[in-house]
Amino acid sequence: MSEGDTLLYLDGVTVTFDGFRALNALSLVLEQGEMRAVIGPNGAGKTTMMDVITGKTRPDTGKVMFGKDTDLTRLDEPAIASLGIGRKFQKPTVFEPHTVWDNLLLALAGDRAPRFTLFARQTADEKRRIEQILETTRLTDVRHRAAADLSHGQKQWLEIGMLLAQEPQLLLVDEPVAGMTDAETEQTAVLLREINRTRSVVVVEHDMAFVRALDVKVTVLNEGSVLAEGPIDLVSDDPKVIEVYLGR
Numbered sequence: 559m560s561e562g563d564t565l566l567y568l569d570g571v572t573v574t575f576d577g578f579r580a581l582n583a584l585s586l587v588l589e590q591g592e593m594r595a596v597i598g599p600n601g602a603g604k605t606t607m608m609d610v611i612t613g614k615t616r617p618d619t620g621k622v623m624f625g626k627d628t629d630l631t632r633l634d635e636p637a638i639a640s641l642g643i644g645r646k647f648q649k650p651t652v653f654e655p656h657t658v659w660d661n662l663l664l665a666l667a668g669d670r671a672p673r674f675t676l677f678a679r680q681t682a683d684e685k686r687r688i689e690q691i692l693e694t695t696r697l698t699d700v701r702h703r704a705a706a707d708l709s710h711g712q713k714q715w716l717e718i719g720m721l722l723a724q725e726p727q728l729l730l731v732d733e734p735v736a737g738m739t740d741a742e743t744e745q746t747a748v749l750l751r752e753i754n755r756t757r758s759v760v761v762v763e764h765d766m767a768f769v770r771a772l773d774v775k776v777t778v779l780n781e782g783s784v785l786a787e788g789p790i791d792l793v794s795d796d797p798k799v800i801e802v803y804l805g806r
């Protein structure tokens with residue numbers, strides 16, 4: 559697949575919970591290599607959209623196409639993950655007692671037994687890949703530290719690193735900078751932009767300074783549909799967006 563092709567296409571996706579429409583004929587197109595920021599008020603359907611892409615929630619109607627001909631609504635979560643769609647949840651889920659290095663090693667190994675992985679000899683290729691991820695996530699200096707001893711921001715970066723170990727084509731990131739310091743937030747924008755050089759990214763976030771720093775096309779969701787879409791300056795001047803979200 560080359561740049562300019564469509565990587566992800568949501569077409570008329572509706573999700574109903576007990577009669578309540580969390581997604582309402584949602585359509586969205588993500589190009590190969592694109593990074594998209596998704597914003598919108600609480601309850602707008604952002605998390606539900608991520609859940610539909612990853613197969614956690616099945617839509618009532620609509621299509622979710624990945625690449626040219628894979629309909630994700632027909633696949634379960636593990637099958638979707640193995641296509642190269644990685645998701646980072648808001649709360650970090652790193653293995654706290656293990657070092658940063660070992661967390662990455664475990665992530666590289668995937669489903670192999672942790673005990674086996676940590677005591678087996680690391681291959682030169684594994685070492686090279688871990689070093690590369692450490693550099694991307696700015697964790698080289700703390701690689702021998704237990705994950706429990708990292709700052710909140712560093713834990714989030716480690717988790718992003720663990721996802722990178724699985725070489726996803728598309729990375730879904732849910733509120734990565736919640737609880738981060740301003741400096742960590744800035745670093746995270748730089749980090750995601752770097753990751754976006756080789757992978758497509760969808761990032762849900764409320765922090766507007768961060769969204770601005772990403773400097774990518776923004777989709778504003780409201781009541782389960784797209785309210786506005788475009789560059790941040792355009793979207794943030796849109797009276798509809800100001801009314802439902804920014805003006806609160």
Ligand SMILES: Nc1ncnc2c1ncn2[C@@H]1O[C@H](COP(=O)(O)OP(=O)(O)OP(=O)(O)O)[C@@H](O)[C@H]1O
Nearest residue numbers: 575576579580598599600601602603604605606607
């Ligand atoms: N499993 C569920 N059962 C019933 N209602 C649900 C379920 N999941 C989500 N909802 C409802 O669907 C709506 C959309 O929720 P969603 O979490 O997708 O919004 P969001 O945009 O991610 O909000 P936030 O910014 O608060 O995370 C909300 O009103 C929520 O209460």
